[in-house]
Amino acid sequence: MRKFASATGWLTLGVVLALALLELVLRFLPVPMGLYRTQRYDEWPLQSYEPKLAYTYSKSWALRNAHRGMTNNYGHIAPFDFHKDSAPVIVLGDSFVEGLMNTYPETLQGRLGTLLGDPQSVYGLGVSGLSISDYLALSRLARDEFKPAAAVLLLSDGDISESVIDQTGHYWFSVRGDGMALNYRPLDNDSVFRALRMRIGDISLYRYLQVNLGLSLPRLSVWPKRKAAAAASGVDERTDARLYPVVDYFLHNLPATLGLPPRCVVFLLDSDRYAIYKPEQASKRIDDPRLRGYFQREATAQGFRVADLDPIFREAYARDQVKFDYWPLDRHWNGAGHDVAATTAYRLLYGTPGESCRPGKRIATQ
Numbered sequence: 319m320r321k322f323a324s325a326t327g328w329l330t331l332g333v334v335l336a337l338a339l340l341e342l343v344l345r346f347l348p349v350p351m352g353l354y355r356t357q358r359y360d361e362w363p364l365q366s367y368e369p370k371l372a373y374t375y376s377k378s379w380a381l382r383n384a385h386r387g388m389t390n391n392y393g394h395i396a397p398f399d400f401h402k403d404s405a406p407v408i409v410l411g412d413s414f415v416e417g418l419m420n421t422y423p424e425t426l427q428g429r430l431g432t433l434l435g436d437p438q439s440v441y442g443l444g445v446s447g448l449s450i451s452d453y454l455a456l457s458r459l460a461r462d463e464f465k466p467a468a469a470v471l472l473l474s475d476g477d478i479s480e481s482v483i484d485q486t487g488h489y490w491f492s493v494r495g496d497g498m499a500l501n502y503r504p505l506d507n508d509s510v511f512r513a514l515r516m517r518i519g520d521i522s523l524y525r526y527l528q529v530n531l532g533l534s535l536p537r538l539s540v541w542p543k544r545k546a547a548a549a550a551s552g553v554d555e556r557t558d559a560r561l562y563p564v565v566d567y568f569l570h571n572l573p574a575t576l577g578l579p580p581r582c583v584v585f586l587l588d589s590d591r592y593a594i595y596k597p598e599q600a601s602k603r604i605d606d607p608r609l610r611g612y613f614q615r616e617a618t619a620q621g622f623r624v625a626d627l628d629p630i631f632r633e634a635y636a637r638d639q640v641k642f643d644y645w646p647l648d649r650h651w652n653g654a655g656h657d658v659a660a661t662t663a664y665r666l667l668y669g670t671p672g673e674s675c676r677p678g679k680r681i682a683t684q
Contacts, residue, residue: 319378322487330625340523348377348385348386349522349530351373352372352520353373353389354372355368356368362504363432363445363452363455365393366445367393369392370389373388375419377530378647383644393468395417395442400464402463404465405467407465407677408441408469409470410448410470411443411462411471412444412449413447413470414650414651415516416444417442420651422618426651426663427440429656429659433660433664443456443460449478450477451476451482453477453568457469457572461576468576469582469584469675470577470584470678472586473588475604477563478613479605480563484501484503485503488502490502491564491567502533532645560669561606565609566567569622581621581622582667584623584663585624586662587610587624587627587628588627594628630658630662
């Protein structure tokens, strides 16, 4: 019995020392660490993460595409602070706009700022997991805070369908009587693990398992994925009859919510770029193509500037044979993809002479 206890003790000590050594080694590697969602829930997603946080990003078990940076005063991924009432061009989107996987100058907002001749005149307001319901709420917050001169909204696959899912920590649309309502359930009860992270800091080994290997323990993440919430709800997002009225409600309310006329608002519709490179790698779409087409037609008819990026990507790929993302590792845009988007947005907003929609200038909403 004494020998067994001694062997067990030595084995336990060995495991503890091995884990400690592994933790020490991982702290010198680009394990994703450092980002905490803001606790100012009434200001989310205008306030994204906690401000002035140093962070590290990487992808996959091999810690590829590593990036380091610091959040700005609004908790967004930008190398400069945002300023109240500054009349910038704002760029709204999900993780594509958030841009953790890119250097700032190669992002949509960074490239657009360069095209405008003033990098700090464009504010990227991107947060992973957002949908058009979140964009509408963010538009109101950004209008009151920044008084934007123009807006660019990037719509990724799922941004329409996921806007009707009731999920803690997000906005969502629901039908009330004969109308539509925008609801919000604040993330007012953080996970146990987030509370520990805030007090003792990140554990590199856990973050490596959680982010790089995708082995998170259930319910320990800050907030669940919307796609998982959709599956649990049993809602068939592709054919849900609520989605067409959602599009109508969103487009009808967006100009006043932003404080901008439709001509100063650009929609960029992303595409399945893997299907461009190899048609057999096409993925099943979350937003039904008919719904996407309806959104594009209605937005164009109402005077918004709209671009389907699919034919633009196809033409550029046929010409240059350059991929627009981190294929086959990651579907997020690389610098080439962001450049296509920024060039398209700039052309739609400023392709004709004049001062309309220029940053630093406020214009009438009609």
